[in-house]
Amino acid sequence: MSTESISDRREHIRSISVTSLSALLGVAAALASMSITGDAASLDAAASDLRALMLVAGAILAQFILFDVTSIYGDDEFGAKHYLFIVFMTFSFWFVTWGILLTTAEAAA
Numbered sequence: 001m002s003t004e005s006i007s008d009r010r011e012h013i014r015s016i017s018v019t020s021l022s023a024l025l026g027v028a029a030a031l032a033s034m035s036i037t038g039d040a041a042s043l044d045a046a047a048s049d050l051r052a053l054m055l056v057a058g059a060i061l062a063q064f065i066l067f068d069v070t071s072i073y074g075d076d077e078f079g080a081k082h083y084l085f086i087v088f089m090t091f092s093f094w095f096v097t098w099g100i101l102l103t104t105a106e107a108a109a
Contacts, residue, residue: 014072021063022086026093029059033094034101046102056094060087 033052037045046052063086067073073082 017072018067018082018086019089021066022089023093025059025063026056026090027097029056029090029094030097030101033098034105037102038105043102052098056091059094060090063090 032055033049036051036055037047037049064083067078067086
């Protein structure tokens with residue numbers, strides 16, 4: 001009985017860690033994207049800058065490396081579902097945050 005509660009607690013902490021890291025790195029990538037494309041002449045030029053997409057791809061790859069080094073997941077637990085979750089969460093937070101930053105900067109100008 002106590003083994004199950006420890007396992008459930010570890011699973012819960014791992015889920016919170018993965019979700020929060022994906023969210024925070026998505027927002028950080030959006031802020032970095034804004035700092036790179038902040039001097040663009042128009043909203044279209046900033047949105048089509050490939051460097052911003054490379055930043056979010058780097059944030060996603062950094063998470064895969066970090067999870068592998070820290071062994072948050074066991075050897076056989078990290079599957080396609082986990083990869084897709086990390087990619088989706090990071091990209092979603094990056095996309096929404098960067099979109100808000102771009103439209104706010106366009107409205108302020």
